[in-house]
Amino acid sequence: MITEKAPGKLYIAGEYAVVENGNPAILVALDQFVTCQLTAAQHQTGRIISRQYQDIELSWRRQGDQLVVDQRDNPFSYIIQAIEVTEAYTRSCGRQLKMFDLTIDSDLDSDNGRKYGLGSSAAVTVAIVKALCRFYQLTVTNEKLFKLAAIAHFTVQKNGSLGDVAASVYGGWIAYHSFDRQWLAEQQQAVDLTTLINLPWPDLEVEPLPTPKQLRLLIGWTGKPASTSLLVDKISLFKAVHQQEYRQFLTDSQQCVTRMINGFRTKRLDLIQQQIRVNRQLLARLGQLSGVSIETPLLQKLCTIAEQAGGAAKTSGAGGGDCGIALIDNRQDVKQLQKRWQAARIQPLALHVFFDQDSKED
Structure with a gap:
């Protein structure tokens, strides 16, 4: 076998x-x-x-x-x-x-x-x-x-x-x-x-990407599955009608993610967190312009709780449900944050980063 x-x-x-x-x-x-x-x-x-x-x-x-x-x-x-x-x-x-x-x-x-x-x-x-x-x-x-x-x-x-x-x-x-x-x-x-x-x-x-040793990834699930394909199709319709706004979103996203990649390369958690917040704002604006509900009320609550605890948070993937993430210094009190998520009916997922030790290098 x-x-x-x-x-x-x-x-x-x-x-x-x-x-x-x-x-x-x-x-x-x-x-x-x-x-x-x-x-x-x-x-x-x-x-x-x-x-x-x-x-x-x-x-x-x-x-x-x-x-x-x-x-x-x-x-x-x-x-x-x-x-x-x-x-x-x-x-x-x-x-x-x-x-x-x-x-x-x-x-x-x-x-x-x-x-x-x-x-x-x-x-x-x-x-x-x-x-x-x-x-x-x-x-x-x-x-x-x-x-x-x-x-x-x-x-x-x-x-x-x-x-x-x-x-x-x-x-x-x-x-x-x-x-x-x-x-x-x-x-x-x-x-x-x-x-x-x-x-x-x-x-x-x-x-x-290398990661700062103090970086901790927290994941919360809203309990509402989302269809990535359907949400991407809706954004494609927005792209066809509002080409200038969409091109600006692409430019801003590219700059944000490039800065975040540099944050990983230099192992600067502060820079990574800063760009997480920028990316959240870009997605929020895209959602407003397109009429697509990327950050649902429960995902917004997830982010607010994480930010109050010192983390940088946003939706993950297409949004509209599924998971939100928080990147936080592992010296912070993450248990209290997770308790507040649970009180808000957000399920913390006990997931960790997986590194494939057996993968073949190219």
């Missing part, structure tokens, strides 16, 4: 702007995982079981080298794409395809199945690609692992930045510059997969 896992993630800064080519964001990988177990199968039908989908079992078979499932019973879009992309790469490396059973488990949702917004679709994609690469004895760098998982994820969801995939691959704190997804879509039609994986992707940058 092969077991691989991939961590969930949270956005720290740069949300919305990162969907535009070359724009930076900061993300962090967390110690909650999607775990994938893969076992060789001797029979003619493979099985995929995922607790993300209430233990639904999906059977699959091969028709030549193609993986065939009944689409009418298939809620497993990211899983299937991860298998298909990785096996296409496997064939290009001269390996013969085999049958297998796949079991997937996830820590990234609450006990009652509600999503925390930790990037479960990206994590499951990365975990499957990692497991299949081991199964077929393919050695891949972090960069190739990212590209394979990004292609699979992009095929299902067209409007994301793929920063969540990068966080699941690299672990820790990262600065991520989004690549040109239109270029990717065009190249998928023009070149074979091996060539595409080996090409430099325009604007793509992933930089692991």
